[in-house]
Amino acid sequence: MVPIFDAHCDALMTASEQGRVIWQQSQEGQWDFPRMGMGGVACQVLALCSTREKGISPLNQVLIGIADLYRALKEYPEAFLIRDGDDWGRLRGGNLGVVLALEGCDALEGRPEPLEVLYALGVRCLSLTWNLRNELADGVGDETSGGGLTRLGRQVVREAARLGMVLDVSHLSTRGFWDAMGMDDGVWVATHSNCRALMDHPRNLTDDQIKAIASRGGVVGINFYPPFLTVAPQATIDDVVRHILHVVELVGPEHVGLGSDFDGIDAAPVGLEDATRMPQLVQALGEAGLSLEELRLILWENWLRVFQRVV
Ligand SMILES: [Zn+2]
Structure with a gap:
């Protein structure tokens, strides 16, 4: 079976908010190490998110998330954190690889310097914003302002590219997206965004945006969140397949992958309720007429190619 890379x-x-730990299989939530293994996911990008409303500083929220991961890796020895190029070779024989991503740069608290420390702690993927504006850029939730990347945002992009982090446009405002594409620095992807042509949602990418990512060698990770997939009250696995096929038809099978958003979404398509259900999606993609070679690219090789280029 083709291994899966979920971005x-x-x-x-x-997990900690739900009172569970990721090294033990739970009935709660959608993802933990045991369910990752059962679903055939060999490499998982885990996001560090932070908000300004929690009563704990965004930086401390991120540091606590990293500490939780270090603890989980001790408790679950088959899982390991990917830090440098040699680590890709360990993604064999049932080992579970984890890539750490910073989702939104609120934790930088308006300064570029903490980025190098977060890199040293293992962060290898970076998005500038969540939905709201911060010191680096405007997110899709602030779309009406027309704002893009700030001076600090551009500085952080250059620094992240220099350190060796993959750059992520998911959640960026439209103007921010095109500002990013206009920069010479960085390998850019969308880790968890869908197709605006199929579902008109501000978090989804237009065909022009998907083409821009592809022309820079990037990948679009298809998100399982029902409101990004369809207007229907309930999404199905076929909706995920439709979004994947749209990117394939638009820019080829080399520029699409999976970005489930498990445990970031409060609902999932029928049949794709948690990480153990990934094989159902693989089967549906096969039935949709994709060749084994195309499946290999979409499920594994595309993300591996992009992350290996940077890390
Ligand atoms: Zn997100």
Whole structure:
């Protein structure tokens, strides 16, 4: 079976809120190490999110998330954190690889310097904003302002590219997206965004945006969140397949992958309720007519290619 690389999951932040740990299989939530293994996911990007409303500083929220991951890796020895190029070779024989991503840069608290420390702690993927504006850029939730990347945002992009982090446009405002595409620095992807042509939602990408990511060698990770997939009250696995096929038809099978957003979403498509259900999606993609080679690219090789280029 083809291994799976999933480019986005919020379990690191939500598990503790739900009173569970990611090294033990739970009935709660959508993702933990045992369920990752059962679903055939060999590499998982885990996001560190932070908000300004929690009563704990965004930086401390991120540091606590990293501490939780370090503890989980001790408790679950088959899982390991990918830090440098040699680590990709360990993604064999049932080992579970984890890539740490910073989702939104609120934790930088308006300064570029903490980025190097977060890199040293293992962060290898970075998005500038969540939905709201911060010191680096405007998110999609602030779309009406027309704002893009700030001077600090551009400085952080250059620094992240220099350190060796993949840059993520998911959640960025439209203007921010095109500002990012206009920069020479960085390998840019969308870890968890869908197709605006199929579902008109501000978090989804237009065809022009998908083409821009592809022309820079990037990948779009398809998100399982029902409101990003369909107007229907309930999404199905076929909706995920439709969004994947749209990117394939638009820019080829080399520029699409998975970005489930498990544990960041309060609902999931029927049949894709948690990480153990990934094989159902693989089967549906096969039935949709994709070749084994195309499946390999979409499920594994595309993300591996992009992350290996940077890390
Ligand atoms: Zn997100």
